[in-house]
Amino acid sequence: MIGSSTVLHVCLFLLSASSSFSAANGRGSKAKDLIDAPLLTSKLEANPSRTIIVSPSGKDNFTSVQAAIDAVPTGNSKWIVVHLRAGVYREKVLIPENKRYIFLRGSGKGKTAIVWDDGKKNNAESSTFVVKADNFVAFGISFKTCEIFVLPDRRTAILGSITAQNRRSAVDSTGFVFINCKVYGVGEVFLGRAKSPHSRVVFAKSYLSKTVAPKGWANWIYDGSTDNMLQGEHSCHGPGADRTDRVKWSRQLTEDEVAPFLTVDFINGKEWLPAYYE
Structure with missing residues (x-):
């Protein structure tokens, strides 16, 4: 869950079935070098079961991140790439337990941002971004709150x-x-x-x-x-x-x-x- 006054730029965000968390930001590396890294591309982007594209302009599949997540089949068992084009997505996002194998790929630091500002006292409710599913990867996204x-x-x-x-x-x-x-x-x-x-x-x-x-x-x-x-x-x-x-x-x-x-x-x-x- 992400919900604080800090800006977090994520170049690599991994969640496995063990519920551990790892984040890596490629300081000093070009975005393309990271996108081409074998960890991300060696079998996932080369042949995803499906690619969903999100853009604020409305020219692609969806205009909101949550709508794209909702489109992932319940009980999904094959990697799906959700590509977020450059822009600011003002919304709260929840990836439930039954939406596994999602690769959420942004357009890079400072280009793709998920932003929300919720003053509720309950941390679970006020978080900007919540992942409950196993086998999740995020890349090239900034998470911001106020x-x-x-x-x-x-x-x-x-x-x-x-x-x-x-x-x-x-x-x-x-x-x-x-x-x-x-x-x-x-x-x-x-x-x-x-x-x-x-x-x-x-x-x-x-x-x-x-x-x-x-x-x-x-x-x-x-x-x-x-x-x-x-x-x-x-x-x-x-x-x-x-x-x-x-x-x-x-x-x-x-x-x-x-x-x-x-x-x-x-x-x-x-x-x-x-x-x-x-």
């Missing part, structure tokens, strides 16, 4: 969070990993706030702007021990990467510690990503 304000006597910004990971036990294989990303926005935001005792989030090799709060991380609704959490960073840079005032339980990961999170094996990619199909 800063949240409370207006009793003056404008007071509410500190939001990029992630709220809910790993509940040590044997749970889930986690959020952000690699080569850029994080920036208006006001301040936490990299993550734990939703359960084993919450696991890693930001690696990413640019963190001053929008990242000095503390970096928060417990949110979980007030118990932080001993089993992993709220980690590795080789991040930018003004928001300064760890001087980070919360005591967050960690600067070593090369050995971060290594398992930087490979496709963390999301069991060789079992479900098209590039590895026989």
Whole structure:
């Protein structure tokens, strides 16, 4: 689910049956180089079961992302490419559990954006973009929302969070990993706030702007021990990467510690990503 005041540019967003998350932004790479990467194209774009095209102009199959998602057959078991032409799509998007094998492909950073601003208190209802289905890939899309304000006597910004990971036990294989990303926005935001005792989030090799709060991380609704959490960073840079005032339980990961999170094996990619199909 995506719903904060931060802008998140996604060049690669993967969800597998393990419910892990990985995002990668090809900083320094041309969009075409990424689109032609074997991970995305080696068997998926070469022969998709179907391609659906969405554009704000109305000249293609649909004008909204949600309408295109709704057109995917229930119980789908073959990869479908949903291509979003350049433009701003002002809507909330939900990909339900029974709409699997979707490759949502935008036209690149700054060209294709999904935008919404919902002030409801319930995070599940206010999220701009929700994926409940297994086997999902997104590429080349910016997700944007607006800063949240409370207006009793003056404008007071509410500190939001990029992630709220809910790993509940040590044997749970889930986690959020952000690699080569850029994080920036208006006001301040936490990299993550734990939703359960084993919450696991890693930001690696990413640019963190001053929008990242000095503390970096928060417990949110979980007030118990932080001993089993992993709220980690590795080789991040930018003004928001300064760890001087980070919360005591967050960690600067070593090369050995971060290594398992930087490979496709963390999301069991060789079992479900098209590039590895026989």
